[in-house]
Amino acid sequence: MSIQIIGICVIKNEDIYIKNVLDNIIDFCDTILVIDNQSTDETVSIVKKCVNEHSKISLYFLKNINKSHKYVEPFVGKDVWAFGVDGDELYDAVGLRTLRRQILSGEYQKDWMLRGYFFHLIEMDKEKKMGYGYLAPPSKDPNKLYNLKLLKSWKNDKTQPIFHPQTHVFRNSKYYSQHYPPKKKLYNMYNWKDCPLRCVHTRMIKRSSIEQYKTLINARLNMSNIINNKQYNFREKYQMGKKIKIDISMFLKA
Numbered sequence: 552m553s554i555q556i557i558g559i560c561v562i563k564n565e566d567i568y569i570k571n572v573l574d575n576i577i578d579f580c581d582t583i584l585v586i587d588n589q590s591t592d593e594t595v596s597i598v599k600k601c602v603n604e605h606s607k608i609s610l611y612f613l614k615n616i617n618k619s620h621k622y623v624e625p626f627v628g629k630d631v632w633a634f635g636v637d638g639d640e641l642y643d644a645v646g647l648r649t650l651r652r653q654i655l656s657g658e659y660q661k662d663w664m665l666r667g668y669f670f671h672l673i674e675m676d677k678e679k680k681m682g683y684g685y686l687a688p689p690s691k692d693p694n695k696l697y698n699l700k701l702l703k704s705w706k707n708d709k710t711q712p713i714f715h716p717q718t719h720v721f722r723n724s725k726y727y728s729q730h731y732p733p734k735k736k737l738y739n740m741y742n743w744k745d746c747p748l749r750c751v752h753t754r755m756i757k758r759s760s761i762e763q764y765k766t767l768i769n770a771r772l773n774m775s776n777i778i779n780n781k782q783y784n785f786r787e788k789y790q791m792g793k794k795i796k797i798d799i800s801m802f803l804k805a
Contacts, residue, residue, distance in 0.1 A: 554655050556632045558583035561619050561713050564759035565638025566593040571804045573601050573608065576636055579647035583608045586713075588616050592761045594638070619713040620705075627705045628722075635695030635714050639758050641751040641802040650747035663732035665696045667748025670797055671789040673755050680800035682751060684790075688738060691788040694748065701732055743797075751802040755789065 558580035562569060573583065585598050585608060595610070602608045613619055623633055632654055636642065650665075659665060669687035676682075695714050699705075701721055708716040717728040726732050737748050 554630050554632065554657070554660075555581045556634055556651065556654060557581065557626055558634045558636055559586070559622055559713065560584070560636050560638065561586045561588060561613075561616065562590065562594060562598075562638035563588040564590050564592045564594055564761065566590075566597055566760050567758045568641065568753055569594055569638050570597050570601060571641055571802075572636060572638055573598070573605075574804050575642045575644045575802070576634070576647065577605055577607070578644065579642075579651050580634060581607065584611060584622055585609065586611045586613050586619055586622060588613055588619075592759045594759075616712045617710055618707065620707040620711065620716050623699075623705060623713060624707060626699050627702045629699060631699045633695075633697045633699055633714075635697075637693070637754075639753040640693075641753065641799075643747075643749045643802060645801065646747040646749055653747070659698065659735055660700065661733065662735040663698055663701055663726075664694070664734040665737060665748055666692060666694045666734055667737045667750070668743050668746050669693060669750050669752050670743075670799070671752045671755060672799075673790070673794075675753075675756060675799070680798065680803055682797050682799040683794065684752075684755075684797075685792055685794060686743065686797075687789070687791075689792040690790060692738075693752070694750075696748070701726075751797075751799050752789070 556579060558576050560583065562585065576583065587595055587610065598610050602610050626633060653659065669692040670682060670684055671687060671690055672682045672684040674683040702719060703722050704720040706716065706718040708718055719728045721732065737746055743749060
C-alpha cells in the first residue's frame with residue numbers, strides 16, 4: 552500500500568483564513584477532513600464551497616471537542632501520515648510540495664513526527680504583506696505531522712482533543728507515550744526560507760469576522776486560561792526570542 556497523507560482540521564469561527572488554510576494544503580494531502588466545532592460565523596458556508604470545489608475535502612460537525620481524536624483512530628497502524636492543521640495555520644504550499652515528495656519516497660518512515668518552523672504573527676501589514684512576530688523555534692511550534700505506521704493503537708480518552716491523548720501504543724515496545732521514537736527536526740536541517748515545513752500562525756490576530764477586539768492580541772487568548780491561571784500566560788510560549796519582520800506574501804492567497 553502506498554503512503555497517504557491525511558489532513559485533519561478541527562475549526563471554530565475561522566472565516567477570515569479558512570479558505571486560505573485549505574488552499575495551501577490541498578496539493579499536499581490526499582484527503583482532508585474538516586471538523587467544525589459549532590462555528591457561528593461564515594466558516595461553514597466557506598468550507599462547503601471548498602468541498603464543492605475539491606472532492607478530497609469532507610466536512611463533519613462535532614459539538615464536543617474532546618471527542619475529536621476519534622477522527623485519527625481509523626488511520627492508526629496504516630501507512631498514513633496525519634497532518635493536523637488548525638484554522639489559523641497558513642502553511643507554505645510550495646514547501647509542502649517538496650515535503651510530499653520526501654514523505655512518499657519513504658525518507659521519513661522511521662520518524663514518528665516532523666517538526667518545522669512556525670512564525671507567530673502579532674501584527675500584519677496586509678497591503679505590504681509583511682508580518683511582525685516571533686519565530687519558532689525558539690518559541691513553541693505547534694506542528695502536528697505524525698507517522699501513524701509506527702503505532703499499534705492510539706485510543707481516544709474522550710477528555711483531550713485531537714492529537715493530545717497520551718494513549719499511544721507503539722509497534723516497538725521500547726517506546727511509550729512519553730518516550731517517543733525519533734522526531735525529525737527540520738529546522739535543524741534548513742533555514743526559514745528553505746524549510747519545506749513552515750507555517751505562518753495567525754492565532755494572535757483576528758481570524759473571525761464576528762470577533763471584537765479591545766487590543767491587538769486575539770480575544771480568544773484573552774478569554775482562555777490566562778484569566779483562570781495567573782501564573783501561566785498562554786501567549787508567552789508564542790513570543791520567545793526576538794521580534795522580527797518577515798515577508799509572508801507567499802503564504803497568503805490573492
